[in-house]
Amino acid sequence: xxxxxxxxxxxxxxxxxVDRMRQIAGVKRRTDPRAELSGSGLQCFAPRAxxxxxxxxxxxxxxxxxxGCATLDEPRNLDAHKQELRAYVETGAYARGLERxxxxxxxxxxxxxxxxxxxxxLAIVMDLDETLLLNWTRIDASDFTYVRxxxxxxxxxxxxxxxxxxxxxxxxxxxxxxxxxxITGRPERHRRDTERNLQRIGCDGYRGLSCAPDDxxxxxxxxxxxxxxxxxxxxxxxxxxxxxQASDLVGGxxxxxxxxxxxxxxxx
Numbered sequence: 001x002x003x004x005x006x007x008x009x010x011x012x013x014x015x016x017x018v019d020r021m022r023q024i025a026g027v028k029r030r031t032d033p034r035a036e037l038s039g040s041g042l043q044c045f046a047p048r049a050x051x052x053x054x055x056x057x058x059x060x061x062x063x064x065x066x067x068g069c070a071t072l073d074e075p076r077n078l079d080a081h082k083q084e085l086r087a088y089v090e091t092g093a094y095a096r097g098l099e100r101x102x103x104x105x106x107x108x109x110x111x112x113x114x115x116x117x118x119x120x121x122l123a124i125v126m127d128l129d130e131t132l133l134l135n136w137t138r139i140d141a142s143d144f145t146y147v148r149x150x151x152x153x154x155x156x157x158x159x160x161x162x163x164x165x166x167x168x169x170x171x172x173x174x175x176x177x178x179x180x181x182x183i184t185g186r187p188e189r190h191r192r193d194t195e196r197n198l199q200r201i202g203c204d205g206y207r208g209l210s211c212a213p214d215d216x217x218x219x220x221x222x223x224x225x226x227x228x229x230x231x232x233x234x235x236x237x238x239x240x241x242x243x244x245q246a247s248d249l250v251g252g253x254x255x256x257x258x259x260x261x262x263x264x265x266x267x268x
Contacts, residue, residue, distance in 0.1 A: 085144070085263060106168075108256055108258075109124065123236040125228060127244060128182055128184040132182070133163070157193075161201065167202070183228070187213070221248075224247065241258070
């Protein structure tokens with residue numbers, strides 16, 4: 001059905017909503033005597049004889065149409081979005097996305113190692129949270145919120161499980177004599193707990209773990225780019241940079257980048 005409001009020329013002319021409803025319903029405007037007495041200037045409208053039902057119907061339809069337009073402009077309901085995110089995990093779609101990312105990166109590492117030149121020092125860079133370490137238990141329990149004290153307790157437990165396809169990728173790279181560097185946005189104060197967590201998941205033999213300075217005021221992207229630049233400056237070729245955030249990957253100093261799925265939060 002055509003929207004009677006948008007179809008009417010007065011709508012395009014920008015008339016007030018009530019005046020448009022009057023035109024469509026065939027009603028005329030009159031001043032409420034009580035409004036005149038009070039001096040408030042309030043206006044009401046009365047239907048012509050025999051048009052009362054038609055007026056009510058058109059006004060109701062017009063208001064419904066306007067309500068529909070408002071709904072189209074309204075942001076997506078947060079509760080519904082949270083349900084979608086949980087379904088994304090529970091249906092296995094998240095796990096499949098992680099597997100695809102790991103498989104793609106592993107294939108590239110295999111191809112690149114096969115054409116390594118003599119004496120070339122190859123390396124990969126990996127982020128930690130939601131790239132190698134899975135914090136879904138904490139994310140779900142917190143209802144997708146970040147409270148620093150709660151996050152600090154979670155990190156101190158050093159109990160985040162590994163994202164298995166990414167742990168397999170780590171071991172594959174090491175088996176091919178490719179150095180692995182972890183560059184994380186976790187602050188330096190979390191270094192010891194992070195090292196314990198890596199040890200618990202069987203992640204040994206990495207070349208370096210870079211944590212952000214506790215007093216860092218810049219972006220994660222700036223910190224991570226600077227660290228990659230330093231690794232390259234030491235004579236290594238970063239053949240793959242793997243992370244769940246765009247801030248893990250921008251800024252260069254890697255032959256290829258691989259984005260790991262993470263719709264749960266954003267880090268800049």
